[in-house]
Amino acid sequence: MRRIAVCPGSFDPVTLGHLDIITRASKLFDKVIVLISRNAGKAQPSFTATERMLMIEQVTKDLDNVVIDILDGLLADYVRNVGAVAIVKGLRAVSDFEYEFQMALANKKLYAGAETVFLTTATENMYLSSSLVKQIAYFGGDISHFVPEEILGDITQRLIKER
Template sequence: MGNPRLAVYPGTFDPITNGHADLVSRAATLFDHVVVAVADSSSKGPVFSIAERITLARLALADLPNVEVRGFDCLLATFVQDIGAGVIIRGLRAVSDFEYEFQLASMNRHLIPQAETLFLTPAEQYSFISSSLVREIGRLGGEISGFVHPAVQQAMRQRWQKSRTGSNNQPEKEGDHHA
């Protein structure tokens, strides 16, 4: 059996949100040590590189002394075995997340029977936040300060400003509307 006092919270964290940070904070009270495992996921075409996502997660979680942020580019089961974790933390925002998360937990139980999956739900004020929604709001110039750590907000603002200055931001002409 893996160490039941060592938990892994895996994800892409593109970007890490206040919802993620809430789950990590609560997991940190339940376990001696929590590893936030940032998946490479380059095939998903993340906005931030793995190095940037690790840095942003470290900044967002800096006040949690028993939390470590590490990247990984292998099967989660391999990573969990390599560090000797006994628990995999997964977040459930809504009932709609459960079926997929249950499937993942069942697969992980098959691959690493020595590790248990623990589902946590975010605090109500974070239950609607997702990285993909935050990315979209940020990309379109919306206010994201209530959804992410200030360092993440700044990094996103800089990323979108770079992409805007490199693109054609000319106003649409009459009859040039997109559906």
């Protein structure tokens, strides 16, 4: 039996923190689906879902068991449809836990066939978020320590244009 995990997020843009969680999940599961999902509570994304998918494909190309997909619907339905046994979420701080715990309970109620697995972030990424990256880039700051090198130019170019 193949153990499939889904690692959902908006990834707008993908950061080194995201990449760390994806890489670690790829060592725990036979297949990891990085799922670009729309968060109705967040502002309009800076990158289209297709652009985010291409960026994640580029930074995970060496991870043979990682695939990327796009969702505009309920996570629990997607997890059921692909036969996943886990939803992988990264936690940076206690403040993340309350929201993620609530989501885990809702997903479990909607589909009991998958467990939510929380991976704590590496210490160097505890403060890192896509929102922070966007804010720093917007004001012309150096984001090279926060995003994968392969996509730094694409991210910087887009976020400077938004200014």
